[in-house]
Every structure is written in C-alpha cells, then in structure tokens.
Amino acid sequence: MSSDRVHVLGVRHHGPGSARALVRALDELRPDLILVEGPPEADGLVALAAHEDLEPPVALLAYPTAATAGKGGVKGRAAFWPFAVFSPEWQALRWAVEHEVPLRFCDLPAGHRFAAQAAEDAGAGGTEPDGPLADAVPSPDASVPDASTPAVGAGSAEAPATASAAGATTVPKTAGEPAGADEADPAEGEDALRVDPIAGLAHAAGYDDPERWWEDVIEHRRDVPPFAAVAEAMAAVRESAPVIGEDLVREAYMRQVLRAALKEGHQRIAVVCGAWHVPALTGELPPAKADAALLKGLPAVPTTVTWVPWTHGRLASWSGYGAGVTAPGWYHHLFTAEDQPVERWLVGVAGVLRGEDLNVSSAHVIESVRLADTLAVLRGRPLPGLAEVTEATRAVLCDGDDTRLELVQRKVVVGERLGRVPADAPAVPLARDLAATAKRLKLAQQALITDHDLDLRKPNDLERSRLLHRLRLLGVGWGTPAQRKAGKGTFWESWRLQWHPEYAVDLIEASAYGVTVEQAATAKTVESAAGAELPVLTGLLEACLLADLPGAQPRVLQELNDRAAVDTDVAQLMAAVPALARSLRYGDVRATSTDALAEVLTGLVTRIRLGLPGALTGLDDDAARALREHLDGTHEALNLLADRLPLREEWLAALARLVDRPDLPGLLAGRLLRLLRDAGSFDADAVELRLSRALTVGVPPTTAAGYVEGFIAGGGLLLVHDEALLSLVDRWLTGLAPDTFTAVLPLLRRTFAAFAAPERRAVGEKVRHLGSGGTRRSGSDLDELELDEARVARVLPTLELLLAAGRGTR
CATH class of the missing domain: 1.10.150 (DNA polymerase; domain 1)
Structure with a gap:
C-alpha cells in the first residue's frame, strides 16, 4: 500500500517470494529512505552489510551490558534477529548499501524488551511488570513447538512475542535450540493468522506451501500489485483479530519513527515490515499524541548489538524458532x-x-x-x-x-550452511581471542560435524586440546570428547567439533571472567571451586590439568585438601580418587606439573583406609551396590599408580583385614575377595575356602547369592577359565531347594545378564560338561537321576503331539 511519500511493503519473513518482490519494488520505487522492522540499536551496523565477509546466514545479536544483565545473566537476556540471503530484510539491507540509500530499523528498541524481562524477574520477588509491554515477556514455562507441528506453527513468520524483523529469538536458559519469546504452542484460528499471516492464509486456502500460495495468489495476481494485495488481505484479517497490547506498543513506536522521517523531509519512504503490521502503518495515522502517551515511561536498559554467524539449521522451524521456515536450503536454492x-x-x-x-x-x-x-x-x-x-x-x-x-x-x-562475519565487526574481547586462537591453530568454526584425532606429542595438537578443554570449562561446547576408533594410547585424544550460533552468547556470558580464553577459564574454575563438593573439586582439578590452567590449580587443590580434611563420607572420598589418579598418571603426557597431587592423593587414601571399616557396616542392598562401584573405582585407580606411589600395598592390606568380617553384606564380601584374588594377595586355595564357607547350607541363600554376584561381577571369563570355581557354584545351585532357588533366581539372573553373550554361551558349554568330579556326565549318571513323575506326566501329552506332527511332515 502506498501514499505519496510512504510505501509500506508487507513481507513474509524468510520468504524468497517476498524477497524477490521486494527487490523489484525497490528498483521501481527508488526510495530515499528505507525503514526495516528491527532493533534501532543496530542502525550503526547497517554499513557492514556491504562487507564481503558478511555472508548470510547471519543474525543481529542484542544483549544488555553486563552491569544491567540481572540475575539471569547475558544468556537469559540476549536476542537474535536472523537473516538468510532469501530474507526480505536482508535484501533491503543489501539494496540500501548498494544504492547508498539510508536505512534505519524502526521496531521497538531491544533495550525496552530487556527491561521488561528484568521486571518479570523482579516480579518473582514481589514486583510484577505491568503495562502493554508486559505482554512481551516470555512465559518461563513456555513450550517449544513440536517438530511435527503443521504449517501455521512450522512456517511462522512472526511469533506473538517477536520483537524483530525476522522474529526475535530469546536465548534459552540452557544450551540448545533457540527459544524464549517465540516459545508458544502452535496457534489456531485467528491467532494462527497473527503468528504467520501469510502461512495462515495459505493453509486456509488449501496450500501446504506458503511460498506457492504467495506466488499464485499474490505475485501472479494481475489486478492488484503484490504488496497492495498483502495489505488488502491483512486489513480484512485484522478487522476481526483481537487487540494485543504488545502490538500496540510496537506499532506506536514504528509510527513515531515514520513521523520523524517525514518531518526530516524524505519524499519516498519504503517501510519493510511483517505483513501483520501493514494496516497499522498505512492510511490515516492516529494522532502522534496518542502514540507518545502509549510509549511514555517505558523502561530501558543499555544494549549492545553485533553481527554473529547463523546457520540454516537454526532457521528451520523444527529447531523451535518461531519465525522459522521448513526448508531453508530449498528457499536458498529458489532465490539463488x-x-x-x-x-x-x-x-x-x-x-x-x-x-x-x-x-x-x-x-x-x-x-x-x-x-x-x-x-x-x-x-x-x-x-x-x-x-x-x-x-x-x-x-x-x-x-x-x-x-x-x-x-x-x-x-x-x-x-548446514554457516554464515561469516567480518573480523572488524563489534565483538567482546573474549570472542576475538577465541577467533584469533582458532585461526592460529587451524580450527574452523563450522556447522558441519568434524572429527579430530589429536596427537598430544605435537605442539599444535596439544594447544588445540587445551583450548577445547578451556572452552568446556566456560560452558562453550564447541568440542565434545569422543572415543577413538582405533587405539587408546595416552598420547591420543579424539574430539567431535560442531559450532552452534548460540556459542556467541555463551562467550558474551563468559567475558565477565576475562578477556582471553585462558583468563576466563581460570577465573570461572576458581569461582566454581569455592564451596564445591569433593567429587566436583576432583573433576575441576582434572580439568585444570587437561586445560593447562596453572593459575587455577593451586586454588582448586587447596579447596580439595580443605574439603577432604573435614569430609567423613568415605563414599565421597573414594569418588574423588579416580580423577586424581588419572591426573597424576597422565599429567606428564601434557607436560603439566603434578607434584602437588601426590601429597593430596596420599592423604585422601589414608582417610579412606581409616574410615572404610565403619563405612561397610549396616548397609542396605542399594548402599552396598553403590559402595561396590566406589571400591572398584578406587582399586583400579591405585593399580594405575602402582609404579608411582606406594599406596597399593597399604590398600590391599586394608582389604585383607576386612574380607573375613562376618557382618559384611554378601555383595561386598564377595567383591573384596575378588579384588584380593586378582591382585594376587590370595591363592586359589584361599579363595575356594572362603567361597565354600559362603555357599554352605548355613548361610542365607540371598547372602550367598550376593557373595557370588560380588565375586564374579565384571565378566564371565573367570568362570570359563576356573573350572573349580564353576564347579563350586554349580554344586551350590543344584543343591538349593526349589523354593530357595526361586527366591535367589532374580539376583543370579541380574548377575549373569551382565555378561557378554559369548561369555554366557561359554559358561553354558562348560556347565554341560561338568559332573561331580568335573567330567562330562555319562548316560549312567543320567539314569540315576530321580525324576518327579507328576511333573513329567504334564509334559507327555504335549510331547506326543509334537512327535506326531513331526512324523506327519516326513
């Protein structure tokens, strides 16, 4: 719809049909000013659209300054305005810079929206936000649209709380898909038209593709130009649509920007906005006084805006992005x-x-x-x-x-297209340091998943590993540790890398800790260590070594030592041992000093040995099972350090003093015996003697079953290779009364089910050949078996039927 000086061009966000029509309209109109729905704080970034290194898909990222971010931090406040090459708003930007025409963003400033969100957080403490802008605050329990949501929700051009030219997407509180203001359930009826007016009209007309509807009904309409047809349709829709307070505020601001442009003397103003807003910006505008009253007193916070790379995957509606499209790759192809x-x-x-x-x-x-x-x-x-x-x-x-x-x-x-942003685009120092480091180490930030095997003996690979570990400490999950396909040498480390646009927000959040990745990771690690539980501290200490953070390691060690000195929970103390042992064992691989670790680990193991007798008393089944895992972890860790510290012998001596205690749960007694047997502390005779005692008639069957589980857990090869042990277990099982066997069967089934299938088959074969003396049962042995005639009689009729059927098929 156009007047003498103002031409309002209603578009479908991320619609290639809208983008093509917009470029044709701008070529014909030759405006002297373009106003685009988007955050005014980004006006200073318009010129970068001409930069050859600003390659879509990209997004405008807005976030409040650190001083005003509030309790949710930057991550809880930041918002994105994504653009693809086929987005009409991006084409407006490109047209403006190519033709040297001024362009401004005309939507409500992001600072007002961040202030409204801060007011909502304050509402949790008793101060509720009020006024029209309160409607813009996303619900904390809003749900992400399902990936299978049909067209209206799936192709939405603008969600109810959208604040952008392409639908502002508030960053989620946890890493994942874009969410927040656009997290609304799929709209129905009149609300569907507002969520995405073009998609809503297309589906009402029976089209499954809004772009096809746009071309057939709007672009190919001969009697009315495309944007006039959009204005006509939207005017009819909004006549019966409910009034929404947030729309009133946003459209009042847009009209104020439009009035200011007219007052400046511009003669041909092109306004590029979502189709829904066209009726509010055309025809006779309401008095400026009414709009000024609506905007008066709106809170605001200082806000920073920059360009960040985006991906087609994040433009897709299945990602939860309210203004997403179902096929960004297809749309890109159609447009290019x-x-x-x-x-x-x-x-x-x-x-x-x-x-x-x-x-x-x-x-x-x-x-x-x-x-x-x-x-x-x-x-x-x-x-x-x-x-x-x-x-x-x-x-x-x-x-x-x-x-x-x-x-x-x-x-x-x-x-899987990932955009690019110029190096001179505004960015926090931490992001610049990461970009420079990644470039030096030849790590490309890309949307594709890439696998990297790092040889830690090579300086460049070692630095790559340290960088990725530091980023993980900062909550930037660019790299995920992976299992190597071949070999497990300590000099090798495997990673899977994939860059997500949300990491730009994570870096802004982390920039409060330092201006370089090393500084920020050090400061955040020290902060995390304060008051942390013992297992968390050992994990942080291991991470310090992996990430090479000498500035954080002494503080974490001190916290760990202080915590271990007062912690009386033996299970927690044992949970801390494996990470410390790994750090001490493999620290040399990374050329990292581990001198202070030996003293801490020695003290920790001493406390465990002294507290273990009391920790094994009065345990129920669940507690015993959990403690068995800790025993295994501690035992394996100390075996790892057998050539480094004299701790293993003292540990085995402590276990030997406990193994014969009569008050031990069967599961733990059996496990202690197995650990001592594997370590060579007990010979075969000593092991068989203790097993025989545990499997005698006087021992409760459940206790005996737990003893067996504790002893043989971890694999069936022990039973395969130790025929005497297998024979002992077999005699115990065959000697159980039927009712007792039924009672212990679930415990034994759980034990044997944990074996690998080949191990179970091998055990079964060995059992078939067992006799009273360890030899194969003969026919005479079978003849002497006592059979229950009543039970056998139940089987005979079925057996006769099977045999008769078999004879009939011959």
Missing part, C-alpha cells in the same frame, strides 16, 4: 538459482547421496526430473515445488528408502 531450479536441485541431491557412497547415476537424475514434472502437471501446477521434488527424490534417487530421504532433508532441504 538463475535457471532450471528443479534440475539443479536434483543434481545437488545426487551429489550428496554419492558423497555417502550410494549408487546414484545421471539416469536417476533425469528420471527424477521427469517424475517431478509429471506430478506438477497432474496437480495443475506450472512448475514442480518442494512436494513434487521430494516425492521424486524418495521414489527415484532414494529407491523409496526413508533413511536416505532423511539424509537429504537434513543436508539439502534444511542445509
């Missing part, structure tokens, strides 16, 4: 393909499948193009759309395999 879009698309799909070593030929591509064209003709459509292309892909290129189609959906339809 100069000709033959269907053919070029299917060639790209074939390339992805070939990259996965799947058999796809040129003939497959030709046939899939023909099928897509045929489907479009049958459905009365001038060209194939995503639905036809997807069906052709499934049928021809994927041979009907939905697993292959899912791969195409992820890599092509959604896409």
